[in-house]
Amino acid sequence: MASAGNFSARRRNFISLSILAALAAPLARANGFIPGTAPARDLARDPMRPTFHFLPKAGWINDPNGPIFHNGMYHLFYQYNAALKITGGMSWGHATSRDMVHWRHEALAMAPVPDSPDSFGVWTGSCLAVDKRVYAVYTGVAKSDVAHASVHGDQELHETQMISWSDDAGLDHWKRPARTIVADPPPGMKVTGFRDPSLWRQGGYFYMTVGSGEAHKGGCVLLYRSRDLATFEYQHRLVGADWNGAPADDGGDMWECPEFFPLGDGHVLIYSTEGRAHWLSGKLDTDTMVFHPAKQGVLDTGAFYAPKTQLDAQGERILWGWVQETRSSDAFEAAGWAGMISLPRRLRLDTDGRLRMDIPAVTKQLRAGSLAGKRSGEHAVFILPGSNGEVVCAGVKDAPFEVIVTAASEELLRIAFAPDEHEFSAASRRIPLSVGDEPSVHLFVDGSVIEAVIGKREGYTTRFYIKNAPDITVEVRGEGVRAQAWSVSATPT
Structure with missing residues (x-):
């Protein structure tokens, strides 16, 4: 520790x-x-x-x-x-x-x-x-x-x-x-x-x-x-x-x-x-x-x-x-x-x-604005300005998908769903889902932390330290994946 x-x-x-x-x-x-x-x-x-x-x-x-x-x-x-x-x-x-x-x-x-x-x-x-x-x-x-x-x-x-x-x-x-x-x-x-x-x-x-x-x-x-x-x-x-x-x-x-x-x-x-x-x-x-x-x-x-x-x-x-x-x-x-x-x-x-x-619904109060992102077929790319934002992804049970978080060409986190095993992997960790679970990823980026809840079964939290708060790129790849992104603010609206 x-x-x-x-x-x-x-x-x-x-x-x-x-x-x-x-x-x-x-x-x-x-x-x-x-x-x-x-x-x-x-x-x-x-x-x-x-x-x-x-x-x-x-x-x-x-x-x-x-x-x-x-x-x-x-x-x-x-x-x-x-x-x-x-x-x-x-x-x-x-x-x-x-x-x-x-x-x-x-x-x-x-x-x-x-x-x-x-x-x-x-x-x-x-x-x-x-x-x-x-x-x-x-x-x-x-x-x-x-x-x-x-x-x-x-x-x-x-x-x-x-x-x-x-x-x-x-x-x-x-x-x-x-x-x-x-x-x-x-x-x-x-x-x-x-x-x-x-x-x-x-x-x-x-x-x-x-x-x-x-x-x-x-x-x-x-x-x-x-x-x-x-x-x-x-x-x-x-x-x-x-x-x-x-x-x-x-x-x-x-x-x-x-x-x-x-x-x-x-x-x-x-x-x-x-x-x-x-x-x-x-x-x-x-x-x-x-x-x-x-x-x-x-x-x-x-x-x-x-x-x-x-x-x-x-x-x-x-x-x-x-x-x-x-x-x-x-x-x-x-x-x-x-x-x-x-x-x-x-x-x-x-x-x-x-x-x-x-993640409870109360955190929706943090959303400052929707991020449209760029979409092309089975590929969506969201830019989180200043190392700050929220992304929610929902996949389908019989199709693989990935969520890749990068900054300045450096990969910070990769989360992948394998339908054959019905499980996620994050870093070296395997996260099995139950039979009725829908594959999902809910993640937040905040300054120097990425906090994710994967498949509604387990969290994965990681730190990164990059000066000058670079924009964070979140790529979502996979057939049938639904993804949304928001900028986030701690100031009450």
């Missing part, structure tokens, strides 16, 4: 590095600080900086945290660091929206509290509304000793599950310092990590998952429960997998950012490991609280990690993810910004248990 030098290392390496200078960022930012309000230069003029994907005005962003619809407003919290050095002091940034596509920057929600269990970082977590109060559970990190270390690769870091809450309508003020709800991993378990809690209410209990794993044994998700949100008792592993032999630094024995939720006629678990975000679907035995997975897949093959979900105003399940940088730390430090949040994706579960995703 992310590391200080390059992005081939996994998120756990980023986590270890992120603590080494945790006190470098002033803790006073907790009081009224709005992320990136005083950048050293006008970052808006950076042609590689996205315009309609959410990111702070300056600085580092990674995992989305606790997205929630509350009092008629969407709230998105996220891992934030103004220093851009991938060095400690991780806090919860905050943004609000009425439509999930146009965002307003708010004051920092939570920052580390000195001499507390989160003194070295307020890490990833989730939110839950209970009556008029909203609770946030998250992982607090502090220095400890070898005997209590819980972060792989660092013998001085201890992770603690914590809870804070807000009683105001705008979720601007949170209980600080937060309360510790789970101080240590289960007894006898030597963990590779112990973080990223997610909370829900079921029957007479509150349940919480925590991402974890054991070296050379495998990653897992731990289940806790509570009646009062003050005392949590460990239950058992909700689900896990045997170690696949991957090196520890690749995260094969650690599952991060798990979230468990009902969807359709089943339940879904999402989690992140080995640089990818995965899903499992199946049935939950509500008597034993044991999850029985039946189907599995990948949420996104590319530069997409650590997703979280929420329910929107209509009760639909919406997915958000961290879109990572794939350039060097020197490059993004020079730019003054790093990372962004994906566009919203709607999740549904088919009757056979396979996950389906699409």
Whole structure:
């Protein structure tokens, strides 16, 4: 995942590095600080900086945290660091929206509290509304000793599950310092990590998952429960997998950012490991609280990690993810910004248990104007001005087609549908469709990111870094393919 030098290392390496200078960022930012309000230069003029994907005005962003619809407003919290050095002091940034596509920057929600269990970082977590109060559970990190270390690769870091809450309508003020709800991993378990809690209410209990794993044994998700949100008792592993032999630094024995939720006629678990975000679907035995997975897949093959979900105003399940940088730390430090949040994706579960995703209709508000393109027989070419636009393609089941994205004669992405196999390929990834699926591609280009949903089954997100915002060419080739394109603007109309 992310590391200080390059992005081939996994998120756990980023986590270890992120603590080494945790006190470098002033803790006073907790009081009224709005992320990136005083950048050293006008970052808006950076042609590689996205315009309609959410990111702070300056600085580092990674995992989305606790997205929630509350009092008629969407709230998105996220891992934030103004220093851009991938060095400690991780806090919860905050943004609000009425439509999930146009965002307003708010004051920092939570920052580390000195001499507390989160003194070295307020890490990833989730939110839950209970009556008029909203609770946030998250992982607090502090220095400890070898005997209590819980972060792989660092013998001085201890992770603690914590809870804070807000009683105001705008979720601007949170209980600080937060309360510790789970101080240590289960007894006898030597963990590779112990973080990223997610909370829900079921029957007479509150349940919480925590991402974890054991070296050379495998990653897992731990289940806790509570009646009062003050005392949590460990239950058992909700689900896990045997170690696949991957090196520890690749995260094969650690599952991060798990979230468990009902969807359709089943339940879904999402989690992140080995640089990818995965899903499992199946049935939950509500008597034993044991999850029985039946189907599995990948949420996104590319530069997409650590997703979280929420329910929107209509009760639909919406997915958000961290879109990572794939350039060097020197490059993004020079730019003054790093990372962004994906566009919203709607999740549904088919009757056979396979996950389906699409881009919700609310994103149509971003369309600034139709792009006619040039069409000749089975070939259509669209020019997206200034590395910015949206393209929707729909093919037919018995005919191949391709979508090729280029800039300045450089191929950025090729997506191909093979009807004989009834599957797509994107880069080296194969994306099989179900029997009734129609082949489709929905993609957005935004500054230096291409985000695509392919066949309504899987995402593919990739980064490109070309100066001066060149026009992007999108070619669509194939018999019977229907394609449309639009320019895109983040400014409300």
